[in-house]
Amino acid sequence: MWQINMDSPVMAQKARVVVAPAAAPDGGYARFILLSCFLVFGLTYGVIKVFGVFYVEIHRHFEATATGTSWITSIAVATLHFLAPLASVLSARYSHRSVVIMGGLMCGIGVVFGSFARNLSELYLTVGFLNGFGYAMTWPTTVTMLGLYFEKRRPVANALASSGECVLTFVLTPLFQLLIDSYSWRGALLILGGLQLNLCVCGMLLRPLKATRYVICEVKAGEEGLSQELLPKDDSEQSKPSFLDAEELRVSDGSDHGTIKAFLEDPEEIPNSTMKIQDSNNRTKRAELRTKILRYIDYTLITNAKFMVYSMFGVFAALGFFAPGLFLIPYARSKGIEEYQAAALMSISAVLDLFGRVFFGWLANLRLVEMVLQLTATMLLLGTVLLLCPLASSYLELAAFSAAYGLMYGAAVAIHITMLAEIVGVNRLGSALGFFLLIRSSGGLLGPPIAGFFIDKMSDYGSGFLMAGASLIVSALFLILLHQMNRRGQGSSTNNHHTHTDNMGQSVRAEAEELNMT
Missing domain, CATH: 1.20.1250.20 (MFS general substrate transporter like domains)
Structure with missing residues (x-):
C-alpha cells in the first residue's frame, strides 16, 4: 500500500494510477x-x-x-x-x-x-x-x-x-x-x-495475462493535507501490448479553487492565472492523447x-x-x-x-x-x-x-x-x-x-x-x-562508466589533499 501526503488543502480532481507490468510466467498456462x-x-x-x-x-x-x-x-x-x-x-x-x-x-x-x-x-x-x-x-x-x-x-x-x-x-x-x-x-x-x-x-x-493495476480506492481530504491510498487490483486486460512500463502518478489541483484564491489575493492577476491554467490543461490533454496513441502503436x-x-x-x-x-x-x-x-x-x-x-x-x-x-x-x-x-x-x-x-x-x-x-x-x-x-x-x-x-x-x-x-x-x-x-554502443557505455569513475576518484583525491593541507 502506498500513501501520498500533500501539504495542500486543495482537493484532487484527477489522478493517474501506476500499472505494474505483468511478469512472464514461463510455465503453467x-x-x-x-x-x-x-x-x-x-x-x-x-x-x-x-x-x-x-x-x-x-x-x-x-x-x-x-x-x-x-x-x-x-x-x-x-x-x-x-x-x-x-x-x-x-x-x-x-x-x-x-x-x-x-x-x-x-x-x-x-x-x-x-x-x-x-x-x-x-x-x-x-x-x-x-x-x-x-x-x-x-x-x-x-x-x-x-x-x-x-x-x-x-x-x-x-x-x-x-x-x-x-x-x-x-x-x-x-x-x-x-x-x-x-x-x-x-x-x-x-x-x-x-x-x-x-x-x-x-x-x-x-x-489474457493478468497484471496488477494500482487504483485509487479512497481519498481523504483534511485541513492539514490530502491523503490518497492506492491498493492493488488484478486487471486481466494488462496483457495488451504497450511500450510503457508504468504510468507516472499525477495529481492535478483544482482549477476553480486556484482561480478563486488568486482573485482574492490580487484581482489583477486573474487573467494570468486563467491563462496558466488553460495552458496546463492543454498540455495535459496533449500528453493524454500521445499516451493513448502510443498504447495502440509505438x-x-x-x-x-x-x-x-x-x-x-x-x-x-x-x-x-x-x-x-x-x-x-x-x-x-x-x-x-x-x-x-x-x-x-x-x-x-x-x-x-x-x-x-x-x-x-x-x-x-x-x-x-x-x-x-x-x-x-x-x-x-x-x-x-x-x-x-x-x-x-x-x-x-x-x-x-x-x-x-x-x-x-x-x-x-x-x-x-x-x-x-x-x-x-x-x-x-x-x-x-x-x-x-x-x-x-x-x-x-x-x-x-x-x-x-x-x-x-x-x-x-x-x-x-x-x-x-x-x-x-x-x-x-x-x-x-x-x-x-x-x-x-557498448564501447560508449564503457567509456562513460570509466569517465564517471575517474571523476569520482579525482574528487576523492582532491578532498584528501584538502584534509592534508588543513
Missing part, C-alpha cells in the same frame, strides 16, 4: 499459449509452403506464366506483413483472442471462396488478399502473446512454436498431393479452407536506428525466404522427378527445418555467442545453399539440397523474432513486430514475382533460386552493420 502459436505457425506459414503443390495444378489449369501464378502467394505474404500493424492496434483496442478468431474466419472464408475462382484475379482476391488478411490478424498477434508469456525461455519457446510450420508442412504436403489427385485442386482448396478454421480454436486458447520506433537497420535486413530476407518453398516442387518436376517424390522433397526439408529450429533455438538460449552473429552466419550459409541449388539435377542431389535448405532456414527462423525482442525490448514487441512486418512487406510481395520473372526469361526454375540466394547474402550485410552498432 504458458504451455497452452505455446500450443496455440505452434498451430498458428503451421496453418499460416506452413500452408504458404504447401501451396507449391497447388502451384503446378493452377499453373496448368489457367495456362498462366510463372510470374502470374506466383502472385497468389506473394499477395498473401505481402498482405500478412503490410496489415500486421493493424493487428497490433486491434489487439490493444479489443483483445488478442477476438482478433485471432476474426482472422481465422477470414482465412477459412478466403480459401473456400478461392476454390470456386474462375480466373487468377479471383484467386488473387480470395486466396491472396483475404487469406493474407486473416494471416495478418492471427500470426503477429499470437507471436506477441507468446513473447508476453515467456521471458527466460523465450528463444526456446519461439523455436518450438515456429516448428509448427515444419510439422504441418511435413504432414500436409503429401496429403494435399493425394487430395489434388482425388478431388482436383478445387476440392483440395475447399478442404484446406475448412482446416484453416481451426485458427479460431487457436484464438480461443489465448487467455510510432517512435522509426527513430530507433538499430530497429530500422534490422527492418532493412527483413526486406532483403523476405525477398529470398518465400521463393524457394514455392518453386522447389516445380523445379523438381521440371527435372523429370515423379510428383509424389517431388512432394517428398518438401517433407525432407520440413524435417530438417524442425531440427534446425529446435537445436539452434536451444543454442541461442545458451547465449554462447551473440545472437546477431549467429543469425548472420545462418543467413550467409542459407544464401550459399540456394546459390548451389541449380547444380542439383538428380533426386538424391535435390534431396541433399532440401535437407541443407531446411536446416539453415530453420536456424534463421528460430531466432529472428527473438532478435527483434532483444533490440526493442519485450514491452514494445507488439508494435515493433507490426512495424517490422510492414516494412518487410515489400520484400514478401516482390520476392516470388521477381523470381518468376527470371524463370520466365531464362526458362529455368534454377534462376529463381539464384535470385533468392543473392538476396539473403545481401540481408546478412545489414546484420553485420547492426553488430557494429551494438559494439559501438
Whole structure:
C-alpha cells in the first residue's frame, strides 16, 4: 500500500494510477499459449509452403506464366506483413483472442471462396488478399502473446512454436498431393479452407495475462493535507501490448479553487492565472492523447536506428525466404522427378527445418555467442545453399539440397523474432513486430514475382533460386552493420562508466589533499 501526503488543502480532481507490468510466467498456462502459436505457425506459414503443390495444378489449369501464378502467394505474404500493424492496434483496442478468431474466419472464408475462382484475379482476391488478411490478424498477434508469456525461455519457446510450420508442412504436403489427385485442386482448396478454421480454436486458447493495476480506492481530504491510498487490483486486460512500463502518478489541483484564491489575493492577476491554467490543461490533454496513441502503436520506433537497420535486413530476407518453398516442387518436376517424390522433397526439408529450429533455438538460449552473429552466419550459409541449388539435377542431389535448405532456414527462423525482442525490448514487441512486418512487406510481395520473372526469361526454375540466394547474402550485410552498432554502443557505455569513475576518484583525491593541507 502506498500513501501520498500533500501539504495542500486543495482537493484532487484527477489522478493517474501506476500499472505494474505483468511478469512472464514461463510455465503453467504458458504451455497452452505455446500450443496455440505452434498451430498458428503451421496453418499460416506452413500452408504458404504447401501451396507449391497447388502451384503446378493452377499453373496448368489457367495456362498462366510463372510470374502470374506466383502472385497468389506473394499477395498473401505481402498482405500478412503490410496489415500486421493493424493487428497490433486491434489487439490493444479489443483483445488478442477476438482478433485471432476474426482472422481465422477470414482465412477459412478466403480459401473456400478461392476454390470456386474462375480466373487468377479471383484467386488473387480470395486466396491472396483475404487469406493474407486473416494471416495478418492471427500470426503477429499470437507471436506477441507468446513473447508476453515467456521471458527466460523465450528463444526456446519461439523455436518450438515456429516448428509448427515444419510439422504441418511435413504432414500436409503429401496429403494435399493425394487430395489434388482425388478431388482436383478445387476440392483440395475447399478442404484446406475448412482446416484453416481451426485458427479460431487457436484464438480461443489465448487467455489474457493478468497484471496488477494500482487504483485509487479512497481519498481523504483534511485541513492539514490530502491523503490518497492506492491498493492493488488484478486487471486481466494488462496483457495488451504497450511500450510503457508504468504510468507516472499525477495529481492535478483544482482549477476553480486556484482561480478563486488568486482573485482574492490580487484581482489583477486573474487573467494570468486563467491563462496558466488553460495552458496546463492543454498540455495535459496533449500528453493524454500521445499516451493513448502510443498504447495502440509505438510510432517512435522509426527513430530507433538499430530497429530500422534490422527492418532493412527483413526486406532483403523476405525477398529470398518465400521463393524457394514455392518453386522447389516445380523445379523438381521440371527435372523429370515423379510428383509424389517431388512432394517428398518438401517433407525432407520440413524435417530438417524442425531440427534446425529446435537445436539452434536451444543454442541461442545458451547465449554462447551473440545472437546477431549467429543469425548472420545462418543467413550467409542459407544464401550459399540456394546459390548451389541449380547444380542439383538428380533426386538424391535435390534431396541433399532440401535437407541443407531446411536446416539453415530453420536456424534463421528460430531466432529472428527473438532478435527483434532483444533490440526493442519485450514491452514494445507488439508494435515493433507490426512495424517490422510492414516494412518487410515489400520484400514478401516482390520476392516470388521477381523470381518468376527470371524463370520466365531464362526458362529455368534454377534462376529463381539464384535470385533468392543473392538476396539473403545481401540481408546478412545489414546484420553485420547492426553488430557494429551494438559494439559501438557498448564501447560508449564503457567509456562513460570509466569517465564517471575517474571523476569520482579525482574528487576523492582532491578532498584528501584538502584534509592534508588543513
